[in-house]
Amino acid sequence: MSTEFIKVTINGKDFQVPKGARLIDVCRENSFDIPSFCYYADLALQASCRMCLVRIEKMPKLQTSCTITCTDGMIVTTQSEEIEKAQRAMMEFLLANHPLDCPVCDRGGECELQEMTFDWGGLEERFTERKNYQPEKYLSPMVANDPQRCILCKRCTRVCDEWMGEDAIEAGGRGAGTVIGTYLGWLDCSQCGNCIEVCPTGTLLDATYRHQARPWELTQTVSTCTYCSDGCQMSLGSRGGELMRVVARDRYVNGLNGEFLCIKGRFGHPFVNHEARIRTPLIRYKKGGKLIPATWDEAIAHVALKLDEIADKHGRNTIGIVASPRLTNESLYTLRKFATELVGTDNYAGGDAFSLKPFFASLAGKLATHRDIRYAKTILLIGGEPEELQPLTGKQVRQAVRNGGAMLIVANSVPIRLTEQASQFIHLRRGTEDAIALALLGTDNDSLIVKKAGIDQKELDSLRQAIAETKGDLVVMFGGELSADAQAMLGHLPHLLTSSDMRVLLHPLPLFNNSVGAHDMGWDEGAMTASQMLDAAGDEIRAMYVAGSFLPAHLKDREDALGRLEFLVVQELFETKTSAYADVILPAASFAEIDGTFTNNDGFVQRVRQSIPPVHQAKPDWVITAQLASKLGVDFGFNQSAPAVFREIAARVPAYSELRYPLLKDETHPVQVKHSLAEQRDTLEWKAGLRTVLEDFNPQAEKIAGTPEVGHELFKIGTLTDKVPQFHLLAAGNPRPETVRISPLYQITLDADLRRETAIVGD
Amino acid sequence: MFIGAVGCKPLQLARVHLENSRSLEVYRRHGGYEALNTVLTSMSPDDVINEVKKSALRGRGGAGFPTGMKWSFVPKDSPKPKYVVCNADESEPGTFKDRYLMERDPHMLVEGMLIAAFALGAKTNFIYTRGEYKYLIDIMDQALDEARRAGLLGQKILNSDFSCEIYTHTGAGAYICGEETALLSSLEGFRGHPRMKPPFPAVSGLYACPTVVNNVETLTAVPDIIKMGGEAYQKLGTEKSGGTKLWSVSGHVNRPGVYELPMGYDDMEKFIMEDCQGMRDGKALKAVIPGGSSVYIIRADQILGKDVRMDYEGLVAGGSMVGSGGFIVMDETVDVFESTQNLTEFYKHESCGWCTPCREGTDWLVKVFKRISSGGGVPEDAQLMLDLCDNIEGKSFCPLGDAAAWPIQSAIKRFPEDFKKHLTNGQQ
Amino acid sequence: MSQQLTQIQPLSQPVDIADEIAAFSPAVEAEIDRHLAKYPVARSAILPLMFIVQRERGYLDPGGVRYLAKRLRLRYTDIWEVATFYSMIQTKPVGRYHIQICKTLSCKIMGEGKITEHVCQRLGIKPGETTADGKFTVSLVECLGSCGTAPMFQVNFDYHENLTPERVDKILDSLV
Numbered sequence A: 001m002s003t004e005f006i007k008v009t010i011n012g013k014d015f016q017v018p019k020g021a022r023l024i025d026v027c028r029e030n031s032f033d034i035p036s037f038c039y040y041a042d043l044a045l046q047a048s049c050r051m052c053l054v055r056i057e058k059m060p061k062l063q064t065s066c067t068i069t070c071t072d073g074m075i076v077t078t079q080s081e082e083i084e085k086a087q088r089a090m091m092e093f094l095l096a097n098h099p100l101d102c103p104v105c106d107r108g109g110e111c112e113l114q115e116m117t118f119d120w121g122g123l124e125e126r127f128t129e130r131k132n133y134q135p136e137k138y139l140s141p142m143v144a145n146d147p148q149r150c151i152l153c154k155r156c157t158r159v160c161d162e163w164m165g166e167d168a169i170e171a172g173g174r175g176a177g178t179v180i181g182t183y184l185g186w187l188d189c190s191q192c193g194n195c196i197e198v199c200p201t202g203t204l205l206d207a208t209y210r211h212q213a214r215p216w217e218l219t220q221t222v223s224t225c226t227y228c229s230d231g232c233q234m235s236l237g238s239r240g241g242e243l244m245r246v247v248a249r250d251r252y253v254n255g256l257n258g259e260f261l262c263i264k265g266r267f268g269h270p271f272v273n274h275e276a277r278i279r280t281p282l283i284r285y286k287k288g289g290k291l292i293p294a295t296w297d298e299a300i301a302h303v304a305l306k307l308d309e310i311a312d313k314h315g316r317n318t319i320g321i322v323a324s325p326r327l328t329n330e331s332l333y334t335l336r337k338f339a340t341e342l343v344g345t346d347n348y349a350g351g352d353a354f355s356l357k358p359f360f361a362s363l364a365g366k367l368a369t370h371r372d373i374r375y376a377k378t379i380l381l382i383g384g385e386p387e388e389l390q391p392l393t394g395k396q397v398r399q400a401v402r403n404g405g406a407m408l409i410v411a412n413s414v415p416i417r418l419t420e421q422a423s424q425f426i427h428l429r430r431g432t433e434d435a436i437a438l439a440l441l442g443t444d445n446d447s448l449i450v451k452k453a454g455i456d457q458k459e460l461d462s463l464r465q466a467i468a469e470t471k472g473d474l475v476v477m478f479g480g481e482l483s484a485d486a487q488a489m490l491g492h493l494p495h496l497l498t499s500s501d502m503r504v505l506l507h508p509l510p511l512f513n514n515s516v517g518a519h520d521m522g523w524d525e526g527a528m529t530a531s532q533m534l535d536a537a538g539d540e541i542r543a544m545y546v547a548g549s550f551l552p553a554h555l556k557d558r559e560d561a562l563g564r565l566e567f568l569v570v571q572e573l574f575e576t577k578t579s580a581y582a583d584v585i586l587p588a589a590s591f592a593e594i595d596g597t598f599t600n601n602d603g604f605v606q607r608v609r610q611s612i613p614p615v616h617q618a619k620p621d622w623v624i625t626a627q628l629a630s631k632l633g634v635d636f637g638f639n640q641s642a643p644a645v646f647r648e649i650a651a652r653v654p655a656y657s658e659l660r661y662p663l664l665k666d667e668t669h670p671v672q673v674k675h676s677l678a679e680q681r682d683t684l685e686w687k688a689g690l691r692t693v694l695e696d697f698n699p700q701a702e703k704i705a706g707t708p709e710v711g712h713e714l715f716k717i718g719t720l721t722d723k724v725p726q727f728h729l730l731a732a733g734n735p736r737p738e739t740v741r742i743s744p745l746y747q748i749t750l751d752a753d754l755r756r757e758t759a760i761v762g763d
Numbered sequence B: 001m002f003i004g005a006v007g008c009k010p011l012q013l014a015r016v017h018l019e020n021s022r023s024l025e026v027y028r029r030h031g032g033y034e035a036l037n038t039v040l041t042s043m044s045p046d047d048v049i050n051e052v053k054k055s056a057l058r059g060r061g062g063a064g065f066p067t068g069m070k071w072s073f074v075p076k077d078s079p080k081p082k083y084v085v086c087n088a089d090e091s092e093p094g095t096f097k098d099r100y101l102m103e104r105d106p107h108m109l110v111e112g113m114l115i116a117a118f119a120l121g122a123k124t125n126f127i128y129t130r131g132e133y134k135y136l137i138d139i140m141d142q143a144l145d146e147a148r149r150a151g152l153l154g155q156k157i158l159n160s161d162f163s164c165e166i167y168t169h170t171g172a173g174a175y176i177c178g179e180e181t182a183l184l185s186s187l188e189g190f191r192g193h194p195r196m197k198p199p200f201p202a203v204s205g206l207y208a209c210p211t212v213v214n215n216v217e218t219l220t221a222v223p224d225i226i227k228m229g230g231e232a233y234q235k236l237g238t239e240k241s242g243g244t245k246l247w248s249v250s251g252h253v254n255r256p257g258v259y260e261l262p263m264g265y266d267d268m269e270k271f272i273m274e275d276c277q278g279m280r281d282g283k284a285l286k287a288v289i290p291g292g293s294s295v296y297i298i299r300a301d302q303i304l305g306k307d308v309r310m311d312y313e314g315l316v317a318g319g320s321m322v323g324s325g326g327f328i329v330m331d332e333t334v335d336v337f338e339s340t341q342n343l344t345e346f347y348k349h350e351s352c353g354w355c356t357p358c359r360e361g362t363d364w365l366v367k368v369f370k371r372i373s374s375g376g377g378v379p380e381d382a383q384l385m386l387d388l389c390d391n392i393e394g395k396s397f398c399p400l401g402d403a404a405a406w407p408i409q410s411a412i413k414r415f416p417e418d419f420k421k422h423l424t425n426g427q428q
Numbered sequence C: 001m002s003q004q005l006t007q008i009q010p011l012s013q014p015v016d017i018a019d020e021i022a023a024f025s026p027a028v029e030a031e032i033d034r035h036l037a038k039y040p041v042a043r044s045a046i047l048p049l050m051f052i053v054q055r056e057r058g059y060l061d062p063g064g065v066r067y068l069a070k071r072l073r074l075r076y077t078d079i080w081e082v083a084t085f086y087s088m089i090q091t092k093p094v095g096r097y098h099i100q101i102c103k104t105l106s107c108k109i110m111g112e113g114k115i116t117e118h119v120c121q122r123l124g125i126k127p128g129e130t131t132a133d134g135k136f137t138v139s140l141v142e143c144l145g146s147c148g149t150a151p152m153f154q155v156n157f158d159y160h161e162n163l164t165p166e167r168v169d170k171i172l173d174s175l176v
């Protein structure tokens, strides 16, 4: 928006507003209330609800303020008898065929239609005719639908199209027979549920939470999502120690994601209160024996004793410590301190899919925030698949292109869905993602790149041209396919490309909610990686302490590694492949039960807040670590207080210096940590490294042809999503049940592993 | 059914009675494509637009917007392709003139479109015809083929530097697609919802490119304007609306049909009683809807002896509008309550459903009409209906909402007795 | 409720559509290509193509929807939203002869009622219904642009105007 200001008169008062401002926004910012349903910032204008009518001098008829761009000298009236009559009339029309069944509607209490009706007051019901009837139904395991309550504001169809690029839900029929729906009534999509979120009425509803609670019974706690590295802000709705639902409604929370969440954030929470949570500490006193419930004191004492023993017998470095990138900064920090200062081992590692160390070591500029992405001019995405792995980033990229006119260049071995938005798609051979990093360093290796990556010289030329012509922000994103050298090189790009016309911003795409935090807390600095430790199990590594679990990728082809350990401690929520070998299992608290922070891929440190007390005997990971430390004779001095841990982080980790919880209070203004920036250095070494990688590359490798199906990553069953029965239906291909009038969970059995009681938890 | 001119020489209808009038040969023999030749050999695009401006031609689709002015809104320097789209969606109840123009004289439309395309720099053009007029699409396709073979369409037309294509396109049963922005949505392959204005189609229309949408009758007037000159054309009509206008006459007259009248024809009573040969079966005139279903209905006593002039200003003075010229004549046997119910059902069926007042309002109104007609009416219903109409009028997204409200408002005000009769039913 | 659990085959698509995609003769494919060639954007051809599918298959059936989605590179839902907007696109089977009687004002006041009654009586069905042999469907439709020659109906795409019960008989006889 321009910085030029113009004068607008609203209800007799003069205002200076930026040229090009939208009238409805200007009115609202200046506390003139304008009712609306269809208007939704940053979505295509709809102007169909006709609620936002105002009178503008010199214009015939009332005008919809959502469609009006302010012009200099405009004189506007937002309140008058004429306007109120019109707005009341629109309400009356909207309510005519509405069933008025608020008492049984899940949205009752947080429904915009209901609130507007109460605000207006004094509506007499003149409509005495029969209402148009349409039955309630399910559109998918996640989405329930009561078409009669619909006011056709089409926010749902617009977010589906503009945010998600899926266009799975649409308006069908015509006139009074218009309904929101899909072909044959079954919703085949990524099941993000954003249509539910933006629905102002009770038309689209969370099918996993139907008739479970009324909104006013829920305690709302603002927190951060525990799935991917985007760090969406969400409101956890709990009742009586149970986490009932997760929403991002702007009445409760206003984070970087707005009202956006993906399927995991919105529907992936039932693991929290799942019956399979580990209830007490468990000790296996003898290898091959059974796990026996124990008290915390017993378990801590047992672990302390064993670790001491092994350190004495084999040396401190034979104790390996691994931390999952899902833990909070507080837990990661405490465990790292425990590893280095107390156990004194060199062998500690983060359990992430790839290390961010090379990237951060050469980092030469700011990390792109999600807002930066939305307003970028050019976006280069190398590898990765944000629409499945970092869905908020995917949405921001899509909107940058669709609503912001940004240019998107995708370089990938798979034609991922985002290529639909791309102005250029460089289809690489699998494994040659590094080639693009090399290409950004100069033209001297083009023939090698062209040959090995299987692309055309023209594609490189037009990539370079697009970057050269960028006026504004260039955002470079990359996935874990890139080698360490390539990541290091990309981290250095701001030094290489920044010009007076162009700022270079970087956006790594790690997989986990606290991958960046794990790096910041020093988990990339150990002597071995998690995989190396597994390979050394029973040899250089005799005991392991694992907070969280290994990723399937770590355990692949190393199934028996854990069995070779003398002693294994696992902190977990559930029994996993890792805990199967554990000698001691310590029940950890989930994200909903603790206070702490996560650091996302923007570098934002965001608060995790306790919504419910820890279930059973679970404890926050860092509390467990601190208790173990004190058993071993060292008091970390945290006094059971997460803020105290964070104060120490701020004191010891430079990027976090001076941060405090109170500064992180407002999710609307997240705080970016100050990663240190590297001095400009020579790129020859990287270049050589990248060239070697490419030269060694076997050009037989394929390019993958088909665009992957929506949900191929999102619906994968992991330890947490395994506890949500609906995910199993989706993973099985989202079969349409015999009738859509009854919850699909009642009609379809899940795979044999899942017990029946859990199968009907959703209802 | 009568087809012909009254009060002037036939212009648009000059060839409709000729044998083989559809053929290129007959069209050419009677002066066809001469205007195109003139344009291509001796006129600039601006000359053409100026001539059309001088002609005071107003759009015949219903809104009556000055055509020359509309054409001049198309940005000349835009690098985007430009489009001329002919609106042959003719679905306004009571209107059937475009149908006969295309059926009898398709080349006149082709020539008109070519001249418009030349004036606006359009290379690809479409004729959007309602799906029910399938046979007309076939006729137009034939005519276009014929023209193509004769070098009148395609590359280097008449050996000039002007190249241009025209294609037919079919609607599929939606009145709203006659509204120009809805038509463009439909032509792009979407649901036929109207779009926001501004931007106007002249700036951002089909595929977000500059586009002019004109009615069939508007475009078919263009060759004559070029041939006789804008001024001469204007003189056929009035100062503000030049030329002749087609009226589709239906209902209880002895001779329904398509009548070509000069703009400003005097007067409506004469037109009904003499030109249309009076009322059928000697019944008395009760009401006329002069401009298609969307305009105000007028009472016989607003016409008889009132000297209503048949042009834009004259009809407004007479209590209605020219609209699309769909002239529906009703005799004393018609119950205006019922006729209004019939039209309201039409608007409910055709409301696209985009905006609240039109979607819900027309649905509600039909329910009220149905309740009343099945004996459940109460006197307050008249006020209720007027209030609902008031709540739709001026608040809807596109003019269809207004079009649904006007017939009801005028009917209740002008034929209160017909309504009263039904509204007291419930109390007896 | 848990007793009601039934095991059904997981499908990635709704159970009631078969996998079939409509297939057409080379002549029809060529016709479709001609339509596609007219437009700078393929989606524009959606209505003309729907009419072709309808002509060839009786109505826009699931196989036809799949065909259009593939041909126009659209989602099924895109086809659905468009098809259900337009009253001439049939998403359910209709009779071989679709008799569409205009019921709007000019036809109404010129005797549409008698014609409808006559047609329905002869065929033994009500408006909106199809005869048991699948031969005739009767619908009441809005203005067809034949007001000057009212009353009228359209049988498929053919106009029949200035109708009287006698003419209706003749027309129907010619179709039987």
Ligand SMILES: Cc1cc2nc3c(=O)[nH]c(=O)nc-3n(C[C@H](O)[C@H](O)[C@H](O)COP(=O)(O)O)c2cc1C
Binding pocket: B058, B059, B060, B061, B062, B063, B064, B065, B067, B087, B088, B089, B090, B091, B092, B175, B176, B177, B178, B179, B180, B181, B213, B214, B215, B216, B218, B219, B398, B399, B400, B403
């Ligand atoms: C609801 C509605 C229906 C319309 N239907 C038609 C129509 O069937 N044919 C037509 O030519 N114009 C129709 N119009 C008018 C068009 O919007 C537009 O004004 C016209 O095509 C412009 O052409 P003209 O300037 O040549 O009249 C309709 C307008 C509205 C609001």
Ligand code: SF4
Binding pocket: B176, B194, B350, B351, B352, B353, B354, B355, B356, B358, B359, B396, B397, B398, B399, B400, B401, B402
């Ligand atoms: S007034 Fe509204 S609902 Fe009616 S046709 Fe226009 S946009 Fe559609």
Ligand code: FES
Binding pocket: A035, A036, A037, A038, A039, A046, A047, A048, A049, A050, A051, A052, A064, A065, A066, A067
């Ligand atoms: S908010 Fe303006 S019309 Fe709905």
